[in-house]
Amino acid sequence: MRNVVIAALRVGAVLLFVQPLAIASTVLNVQSRDFDIVLDGPSQTLVSLKPKQGGGFDFAPSKLNKARSGDGYYQLGDLDLRLRAAGEAQWQDYSTAYRRAPARELPHDATTLAAAEISLGLPSDLGVRVVRRWQVSDGGHLSLRFELTNAGKRDVELGGVGLAMVFDNVLSDRSLAEAHTEASFADPYIGLDAGYLQVTRLNGKGPALIVTGESGTPFEAYRPIADKKDDSGKALLLNDATKRGQTFEGFYSWMAASRGFAEREWKNAQQWNEPTVVILRRGETRRFGVQFLVSKSIRDIESTLAANARPVVVGIPGYVLPTDLAGDLWVSSRQAIRSISAYPAGALETAAAEGAQGWSRYKVTGRHWGRSRLTITYADGSRQAIHYFVTKPSATVLADLGRFISTQHWYDDPSDPFKRGPSFMTFDRERNAVVLQDQRVWMAGLSDEGGAGAWLALIMKQLGAPDASEIERFERFVTQTLDGRLQVNQGPDKFGVRKSLFYYEPQAPKGVSYDPAIDWTLWSAWRKSQADSVVRSFNYVHVAAAHWVLYRLARYHEGLVKAHDWRWYLDRAYQTALAMPRLAPEYVKFGQMEGEVFVEILRDLQDEGMKTEASQLEQAMRQRADHWAAEEYPFGSEMPWDSTGQPEVYAWMRYFGNAPKADLTREVILGYDPTIPSWGYNGNARRYWDFMYAGKTAQLERQLHHYGSANNALPLLDSFRRDPRDLHLLRVAYGGLMGTLTNIDQDGFGAAAFHSNPDLMRFDAYNGDYGSAFYGYAYGIGSYLARHPVFGNVGFGGSTQEQGSTVSFAPRDGFRTRVFLAEPGLWLTLDGGKFARLDYDRSSGNVSVYLDTADQFTSKAHLRVEGARYEPGSALSKERGRYVIQLGRNETSVQLRPAR
Missing domain, CATH: 2.60.40 (Immunoglobulin-like)
Structure with missing residues (x-):
């Protein structure tokens, strides 16, 4: 240990204090303009990083410092190198975190908070010397810089330069309230020299942290630091000793060079950027560094970047x-x-x-389908x-999806001992076959998010893009498999939804031959009694959504739905929603994915004049909402932290008039749902464990456009319609909705999510729980005409043309049944018919609505006008709160005028 001399260093207008420490102290307290900083004394890695305007919030995992110290624990300030001497073939790995050695302190000038030569265990014959400096830049910002000097006799190739990005995303042993107030998540913009890492608090409040690369430190790749260990339990090289799991996603490294990994572990994957190697010549010094900026809020991240010449x-x-x-x-x-x-x-x-x-x-x-990049x-x-993703036209993508599910996922084997047919089964894209056995039995059992994914996606597609042949086949599934098998239709569990039709029994039932290659000893290989259970609330919402869509199709179209009338389907939707808190009380205290459908069922009961049913459902849901209203952060789940429950919590808070809790929910969503210049991360609500439960490649991994993306977009869209000035909400939300379309391949297969780990970089081979993702798209997709203060009229999901004071807007989204005109605040939705275009006269406020021609199943459009008070220019009849418009052989137009 050492004495630390008291010093006050002035850098421009910034006063830097080095605090006095006792001889036995092991930390170094320093300050920059924006941060109070604590460094570990022996290693000079970061212990604490508190923004001065953050009310004591710490971006670093300082509370875990005692448990996370020593060999194998990564800290901010650690460096990984993969290198080789010129002429050699094999790459070698070195890390400051692997075998922690005291840093050798170096003299430093007035701009330097701490400087040291650090050890990576490099061979002496290489002659590579590494110096780390914590400094303050000319602009007063904190910087972390590494100087690599080649004092050897040969050039050195750097095939991996990784700066550990360690922030407090460890949720283990924290309550929900503690996680939301103490923890943060990091989201990468892997954008080369303009790249950055944004670190945001889980509660969505400011300040936010932005890590930017200095000259010569491009954000080329983002490497997850895994937690593999040797036989003694010690973390292996380039691995962190902290156990990863549902409470800890893991840390990552900012890769400024990555070709050494691309040639080995990542050789079968297409990276975000072209992997490069840095040549460190004899006698040369190369610098790598990042800078730490503070943004007062998440919404100000872009303006903070611009203000700092980024x-x-x-x-x-x-x-x-x-x-x-x-x-x-x-x-x-x-x-x-x-x-x-x-x-x-x-x-x-x-x-x-x-x-x-x-x-x-x-x-x-x-021009060409798939991933692409502009530089x-x-x-x-x-x-x-x-980073862009090019798709077919949205309507074509949906047609592909419907055709693929209704044919390739179709399973109709009368001899199936589990009686799963006719149905739409989980599909394995690598084998191009349905999945009839999986140790996660729900995957082959038509229930839970993973097993219900195919049939849920198919029915949600019908909401705005109905196809008669697909609906006919789906009704076969309803009448022969869903009703009475998957959903109980008699006895005390009536309207309950089973956890799975497939199950495992050690004594195989007659006619069953279990795959011996599958490990049937795992917890997820449910016995029949477990599979028959109706206590899992998350299964009810998929069934309720299916019944609700069929009700809408029967009510607002002619001849599409034949097995039952609209009353039967609405009643089943209602009974399923009501059965959930009765039969599955343990989990109804959590928000359910797709839970907005319960609000829609309630409103349809009210519109149909079914007062008794509406009152009963409203009372049952109010009890859930009252529970959430009493909690500080009402976003619990069966998981320790989740991004599933927020959308339904938001929906009921709005319905019951609890605006403060709805607003809190919206801001929490922004804490884990970013807008970033990449199709993969833009609007991608954080998710990292569900490949374990519904993917073919089952591992902990940041998932891109899992169902959280589209579902968490829904509260943001609703909030934007309430405040059209907040374009940040629309940008994030639309990124999430459109990201859901990237999961659908050129033939129509919809994957569970995209694997972001750089050794994979591909969509999963199972459709898994994609149905929940497509629910979010189907429920939320629309076309938005907004007014940006600088860019002017901007279209989301539609094309715009201006002539004089009139803006013409042509929707091009997959449904063309919803349009929001932000300037007047007008929200138009169709339950029958499709929008062709809308003309908005900014001077008068008048809106001309043009509708598509009638088709075989849709002779009338049913238009709901919400938001701003508008009235039709001519008399129109009204049913169930919707204007009824007769469609014809040509486009039909309706004039809407601001109400006087």
Whole structure:
């Protein structure tokens, strides 16, 4: 240990204090303009990072410092290198975290808080010396810098340069309230020289932390630090000793070079960016570093970046581009744009367009299906990568999905001993076959999110894009399999939903031959008694949603639904919703995925004049809502932390008039649901464990566009319609909805989610719980015409044209049944018919609505007008709160005027 001299160092207008420490102390307290900082004395790695305006909040896991110290525990300030001497073939790994050695303190100047030579265990013959400096930049910002000097006799290739990004995302042994007030999540923009890491608090409050790369430190890749251990329990090289699981996603490394990994562990995966290697010449010093910025709120992250001379891009409507709808890319940079290139060549087409107030604008059109990348090169040679996904036109994507599920997932084997047919089973895209056995029995049992995923996606597709043949087949599933088998239709458990039709018994039932290659000893291989149980509330919502969609189809179309009338389906939806708290009370205290459908069922009961049923359902749901209203953070789940329950909690808080709790819920969602210039992370609500329960590649891993993305978009869309000035909400939400379409491949298979680990970088081979994701899309998708203060009229899901004071808006989303005009605050929805286009006259406020022609099953449109008070220009009849419009052989138009 050592004495620390008291010092006051002035850097420009920034006063830096080094606090006195006793000889026995093991920490070093320093300050920058924005942070109170604690460094570990011997290693000089970070212990605490508290923003001065953060009310004591700590972005670092300081509370775990005693448990997480010593060999194998990564800290902010640790460095990983994968390197080799020039001419050698094999890469070698080295890390400051693997075998913790005291740093050798170095003299430092007035801009330096701490400096030391650090040991990675590098061979002496390489002659590579590594110095780490905690410094304050010219702008007063905290910086972490590494200097690598080659004092050896040979050039050295750096195939992996990883800066550990360790923040407090460890939720283990924390209550929900503690997790929301103490923990944070990090989301990466893997955008090369313009890349950054945003670290946001779980409660959504400010300040937010932004980590940006300094010159020579591109954000090339994002490597998860796994927790593999040797036989003695010691963390292996490049692995962290902290146990990962549902309460801890793991830490990551900012990779400034990654070709050494791309040539080995990642060789079968397409990375976000081209992997590079850095050559450290004899006698050369290379610097790698990051800077820490503070944003006062999540919504201010982009403006904070711009204020600090970082390039900012904004994609409208996002970074998923259907081929029939061009997007806008707005670019703000202090450096001139030298060039823009696309990879693969020809995948994206860009054309300069008229910009606005310091922003350049480019029209971006998708040409080739799949992942693609735009790279902007600036005048100073720095590069920025923007990651896109090109899809077919949205309506075509949905048609592909419906066709694939209704045919490829279809299972109708009368000899099946589990009586699962006719039905739509889980599908394995690698085998191109349905999954009839899995040790997670629900996956082959038509229930839970994983097993119900196929049939739920198919019926939700019918809500806005009905197909008669698909509905006919689905009704066979309802009448022969769902009713009476999956859902109990008699006895004390009537309207209960079983956990699985498939099960495992050690003494195989007659006609059953269990796959011996499957491990049937695991907890998830339920016995029949467990599979028959009706106590899991999450199963009810899928069944209720199916009945509700069939009610809507029967009520607002002719001849599509034949097995039962609309009353039967609405009653089944109601009875299922009411049975959930009665038969599955343990889990109803949590928000359910797809839980908004219960609100819709209640409103339809009210619209139909079914007062008794509506009152009973409202009372049952109020009890749940009262429970949530009494909790500080009412987002519990069967998991320790989850992004599942927030959407339904928000919906009922709004319904019962609890605006403060609804607003809190919205802000919490923004804490784990970012807007980032990447199709994968834009609107991607955090999820990292559900591959274990519904994926084929079952592992803990950050999932891109799992069902949390689309479902968490729903409260954000509702909040935006209440406050159209908050465009951040719309951008995040639309990213989540459109991200859901990327899961659907060119043939129509919908995958559970995308594997973000750099050794995979692909969609999972099981459809799994994709049905819950598509529920969110189907429930929320619409076209939005918004007014940006700088960009002017912007379309999300539709194309815009302006002529004089009139803006013409043509919806191009997959349903074309919902349109929001943000400037007047007008929300238009159709339960029958489709919007062709809308003309909005900004001077008068008048709206002309043009509807598609009638078809075989839809002779009338049923238009609901909400938000702003508008009335039709001519008399229209009204049923169940909707205007009834007769459709014809040509487009039908309706004039709407502001109510006087």
